[in-house]
Amino acid sequence: MSKCSKCGTTSEEILETGFVGCEKCYELPEIREAIFKLHGGKTHKGE
Numbered sequence: 001m002s003k004c005s006k007c008g009t010t011s012e013e014i015l016e017t018g019f020v021g022c023e024k025c026y027e028l029p030e031i032r033e034a035i036f037k038l039h040g041g042k043t044h045k046g047e
């Protein structure tokens with residue numbers, strides 16, 4: 001589990017609440033992975 005070096009929010013908290021503490025939180029490996037899964041899982045590119 002990672003912790004943001006800037007605001008101190010843990011990746012667990014972010015994944016649980018869905019809210020990041022600051023822009024640095026996005027750099028946590030768990031958050032990057034979660035965002036990647038979110039956007040990479042289902043891609044609908046229209047017709």
Ligand SMILES: [Zn+2]
Pocket residue numbers: 004005006007008009020021022023024025
């Ligand atoms: Zn942060």
